Amino acid sequence: MPHNVSLIALLASGFGLALVLGLAAARLRMPPLVGYLLAGVVIGPGTPGFVADVELSGQLAEIGVMLLMFGVGLHFSLADLLAVRRIAVPGAVVQIAAATLLGGAVALGWGWPIGEAMVFGLSLSVASTVVLLRALEARGHLESTNGRIAVGWLVVEDLAMVLVLVLLPALAPVLGAKSSAPGADFGGLALTVGVTLAKVSAFIALMLLGGRWAFPRLLWLVARSGSRELFTLCVVAAAVGVAYGAAMLFDVSFALGAFFAGMMMRESEFSHRAADESLPLREAFSVLFFVSVGMLFDPAILVSSPGKVLAVLAVILVGKTIAAIALVLAFRYPLNTALTVGASLAQIGEFSFILAGLGVSLGLLTPEGQSLILAGALISIALNSLLFTAIEPAQAWARAHSAWARRLDLRDDPLAALPMSTDRKLLTGQVVLVGYGQVGQHIAAALAERHIPCIVADSNREVVEKLRAVGRAAVSGDASDPIVLVQAHITRAAMLVVTTPDTLASRQMVDIARKLNPDIEIVLRSDTEDAAAMLRGEKLGEVFVGEEELARGMCGYVTGRMQRGAPAGA
Numbered sequence: 001m002p003h004n005v006s007l008i009a010l011l012a013s014g015f016g017l018a019l020v021l022g023l024a025a026a027r028l029r030m031p032p033l034v035g036y037l038l039a040g041v042v043i044g045p046g047t048p049g050f051v052a053d054v055e056l057s058g059q060l061a062e063i064g065v066m067l068l069m070f071g072v073g074l075h076f077s078l079a080d081l082l083a084v085r086r087i088a089v090p091g092a093v094v095q096i097a098a099a100t101l102l103g104g105a106v107a108l109g110w111g112w113p114i115g116e117a118m119v120f121g122l123s124l125s126v127a128s129t130v131v132l133l134r135a136l137e138a139r140g141h142l143e144s145t146n147g148r149i150a151v152g153w154l155v156v157e158d159l160a161m162v163l164v165l166v167l168l169p170a171l172a173p174v175l176g177a178k179s180s181a182p183g184a185d186f187g188g189l190a191l192t193v194g195v196t197l198a199k200v201s202a203f204i205a206l207m208l209l210g211g212r213w214a215f216p217r218l219l220w221l222v223a224r225s226g227s228r229e230l231f232t233l234c235v236v237a238a239a240v241g242v243a244y245g246a247a248m249l250f251d252v253s254f255a256l257g258a259f260f261a262g263m264m265m266r267e268s269e270f271s272h273r274a275a276d277e278s279l280p281l282r283e284a285f286s287v288l289f290f291v292s293v294g295m296l297f298d299p300a301i302l303v304s305s306p307g308k309v310l311a312v313l314a315v316i317l318v319g320k321t322i323a324a325i326a327l328v329l330a331f332r333y334p335l336n337t338a339l340t341v342g343a344s345l346a347q348i349g350e351f352s353f354i355l356a357g358l359g360v361s362l363g364l365l366t367p368e369g370q371s372l373i374l375a376g377a378l379i380s381i382a383l384n385s386l387l388f389t390a391i392e393p394a395q396a397w398a399r400a401h402s403a404w405a406r407r408l409d410l411r412d413d414p415l416a417a418l419p420m421s422t423d424r425k426l427l428t429g430q431v432v433l434v435g436y437g438q439v440g441q442h443i444a445a446a447l448a449e450r451h452i453p454c455i456v457a458d459s460n461r462e463v464v465e466k467l468r469a470v471g472r473a474a475v476s477g478d479a480s481d482p483i484v485l486v487q488a489h490i491t492r493a494a495m496l497v498v499t500t501p502d503t504l505a506s507r508q509m510v511d512i513a514r515k516l517n518p519d520i521e522i523v524l525r526s527d528t529e530d531a532a533a534m535l536r537g538e539k540l541g542e543v544f545v546g547e548e549e550l551a552r553g554m555c556g557y558v559t560g561r562m563q564r565g566a567p568a569g570a
Contacts, residue, residue: 006052006053006056007053007056009050009052009053010043010052010053010056010057010060011060013043013050013052014039014040014043014052014057014287014288014291015284015287015288017039017042017043017291018035018036018039018287018290018291020035020039021034021035021036021038021039021042022034022035022036022039022287023035025038031382031385031386033131033134033290033381033382033385034382036287036290036291036294037290037291037293037294037297037378037381037382038294039291039294040057040290040291040292040293040294040295040296040297041294041295041297041299041378042294043291043295044294044295044296044297045295045298046297046298046299046300047299052295054292054295054296057288057291057292057295058292060285060288060292061285061288061289061291061292061293061350062254063240063285064130064282064284064285064286064287064288064289065129065130065254065255065258065286065289065350066239066240066243066254066255066257066258067236067239067240067258067278067281067282067285067286068129068130068133068282068285068286069129069133069243069255069256069258069259069262070235070238070239070243070258070259070261070262070265070278070282071262071275071278071279071282072133072151072259072262073258073259073260073261073262073263073264073265073266074262074263074265074266074271074272074274074275081152081155081263083148083460083462083463084145084148084149084152084153084460084462085152086331086462087149087152087153087327087328087331087333087462088149088152088153088155088156089156090327091153091156091324091327091328091331091341092153092154092156092157092160093156093160094323094327095125095153095157095320095323095324095327095345096122096125096126096157096160097125098319098320098323099121099124099125099315099319099320099323100118100121100122100124100125101121102121102124102315102319102320102323103117103120103121103122103123103124103125103312103315103319104117104118104120104121105117105121106120106121106311106312106315107120107121107369110308112369114175115172115175115364116359116364116365116366116369118175118364119168119175119355119356119359119364119365119369120359120365120369120372120373122161122164122355123348123352123355123356123359123365123373124312124315124316124320124348124352124373124376125157125320126157126158126160126161126348126349126351126352126355127154127157127320127344127345127346127347127348127349128347128348128349128350128351128352128377128381129151129154129155129158129255129349129350130286130289130349130350131347131349131381131384132150132151132154132344132347133151134286135343135344135384135385135388136150136151136344138385139388139504141340141502144459144500144502144505145337145435145458145459145460145500146336146337146340146341146459146478147340148460149328149333149337149340149341149460150340150341150344150345153341153344153345154344154345155256155259157351158253158255158256158351159200159256161253161351161354161355162196162200162251162252162253162256163193163196163197163200164355165354165355165358167192167193167196168355168358168359168362168364169358169362170192172362172363172364175364196251199249199250199251199252200250200251200252202250203246203249203250203252203257203260204260207260207261207263207264208264211242211260211261211264212264212267214264215238215261215264215265215267215268216264216265216267216268216269216270218234218238219231219234219235219265219268219270219271219274220268220269220270222234223270223273228277231270231273231274231277232277232278235265235274235277235278236278236281238261238265239258239261239262239278240258242257242258242260242261243255243257243258243261244257245257246258246260253351255350289350290381293349293353293374293377293378293381294378296353296374297374297375297378298371298374301368301371301372301374301375302375305368305372308372309372309375309376309379312372312373312375312376313376313379313380315376316346316347316348316376316380317346317380317383317387320342320345320346321342321343321345321346321387322342324338324341324342324344324345325338325339325341325342328341328342331461332461333459333461334459334477334478334481335395335398335405336391336395336459336478336480336481337459337478339391339394339395340388340391343384343387343388343390343391346380346383346384346387347377347380347381347383347384348373348376348377348380349377349381352373352377353373353374353377356369356370356373356374357370417475417487418455418473418475418487418488418489419468422473423473425453426453426454426455426473427453427455427489427492428453428489428492429453429492429493429494430452430453430454430455430489430492430493430494431447431452431453431454431455431493431494431495431496431497431558431562432454432455432457432485432488432489432490432493432495432496432497432513433447433454433455433456433457433497433499434456434457434458434479434496434497434498434499434500434509435457435458435479435498435499435500435525436456436458436460436463436467436474436499437499437500439499439525439554440456440458440499442555443497443499443554443555443558443559444456444472446555446558446559447558447559447562450559450562450563452559452562452563453473454472454473455473455474455475455488455489455493456472456473456474456475457474457475457477457479457484457485457487457488458474458476459476459477459478459479460476461476464476475487475488478505479498479505479509480505480508480509480512482512482516485509485512485513485516486516490512490513490516490517490520491516491517492517493513493517493520494520494521494562495520495521495522495523495558495561495562496509496510496513496520496521496522496523496541497523497554497558498510498522498523498524498525499525499554500525501525501526501527501531503526503531503534503535506524506525506526506535506540507535507538507540510522510524510540510541521541521542521561522540522541522542523541523542523543523544523554523557523558524540524541524542524543524544525543525544525545525554526543526544526545527545528545529545532544532545542557544557
């Protein structure tokens with residue numbers, strides 16, 4: 001054929017090998033993404049035989065990142081982001097600093113210059129949003145409090161890395177770059193920082209003020225046409241177009257641009273349809289992301305520098321994880337939340353590659369350093385799913401063998417139990433409402449209007465603090481833990497309403513509630529029809545699916561049932 005077919009060759013070899021090796025990984029009870037990574041290694045320049053176009057794979061993977069972050073934005077409101085700011089902002093900043101110091105110290109121990117050590121440490125400090133989202137979605141934790149904290153934490157990390165990427169060229173001469181232009185003075189550096197912050201602020205303001213008005217109306221206008229193709233085209237064009245515009249005009253990363261576009265489109269009543277329509281594209285292009293990571297990896301580094309690779313993995317898998325767990329526990333969150341956030345950050349990805357590439361171009365990082373970062377990314381991504389799988393067994397083992405771990409759940413937390421001054425009328429025949437997101441707030445408001453007693457259980461401490469401040473009964477903690485439901489007085493409740501779409505956690509809550517209160521009525525939420533059918537088949541309770549329509553239907557069911565069988569005084 002006379003024309004260039006490098007794109008077709010990349011797609012055919014990438015998807016084909018990813019399918020074969022992903023299936024083989026699944027048969028070996030390993031995450032399929034391990035197969036995707038190996039597929040990239042096979043068609044990459046580090047191995048003999050066919051070599052796919054690395055530059056093209058990177059651009060296709062970037063589209064996957066945009067679509068995936070756009071999808072997350074469709075399920076992640078601004079209120080969700082602000083709700084976790086008190087832990088996400090300081091947590092991300094301190095964790096980046098700790099990981100940078102740890103990685104830099106390792107590099108200094110190898111005799112590297114301080115500038116190279118700093119870039120190396122920064123590259124190891126930021127986790128991959130794509131990997132995290134795949135792990136959370138696979139387990140149905142994306143809309144849980146733990147998932148929101150982890151996503152909010154990584155959004156702050158991404159914002160910090162945007163600033164680092166802008167400042168690094170200006171700081172290169174000061175850090176001892178081998179090939180860089182003469183450095184700017186302090187005034188020039190301050191101007192660069194100011195311009196960067198102004199651009200990012202302008203983009204966020206534009207999305208909050210104009211985007212949340214324009215995107216819902218755009219979706220409504222296209223949906224009126226009745227054309228599924230046009231609707232899908234609108235969703236993809238919004239995701240990719242806003243991401244590109246954000247990068248070109250405001251120096252914001254593609255991922256963050258798409259994320260904010262999704263958050264603004266979430267205001268539309270068609271947001272769930274938009275998420276469903278973009279799902280096949282998100283899945284396909286996210287596979288290409290992992291293939292592209294594998295293509296960048298040179299297996300020779302495992303033979304030439306095995307000790308250094310192990311040191312890098314120790315920083316990523318051990319150092320970052322311990323730092324994150326310690327920070328979350330310091331904010332008095334449950335052990336499960338700490339372990340989830342720790343596992344979320346125990347990998348590196350797209351920003352690490354970008355930062356390493358910029359460091360090499362500026363003469364601040366050697367090709368060896370870049371290869372070590374890529375090796376750490378490949379192996380940590382492959383192991384990340386195993387870390388998530390180990391959370392529950394590790395937590396159970398810790399509780400069984402460590403008095404300290406048990407104290408983490410039983411410690412004197414003023415938000416973990418209701419105040420002694422709580423009205424006794426709220427503690428009999430009440431609704432125990434798990435989760436205070438959009439759906440939970442809708443139900444709680446309807447119960448309050450009808451004077452039906454309700455106790456909220458939420459693992460987000462900030463949410464519980466706000467509810468307590470306005471006189472609402474609420475307890476902090478993971479409701480899949482029996483202690484939390486006991487503190488919500490589940491033994492005397494009339495109904496348990498779970499608004500978090502986590503199938504595994506819902507099963508645990510139902511099991512606990514029925515053991516403590518056999519006559520309690522159960523109402524559950526699910527995020528998919530398949531999961532809802534599974535829950536209904538197990539006869540766990542009344543199950544609702546969706547979000548906007550779920551809030552109305554679930555609310556009507558709960559209030560209707562409680563009014564018909566309301567306890568005395570309700």
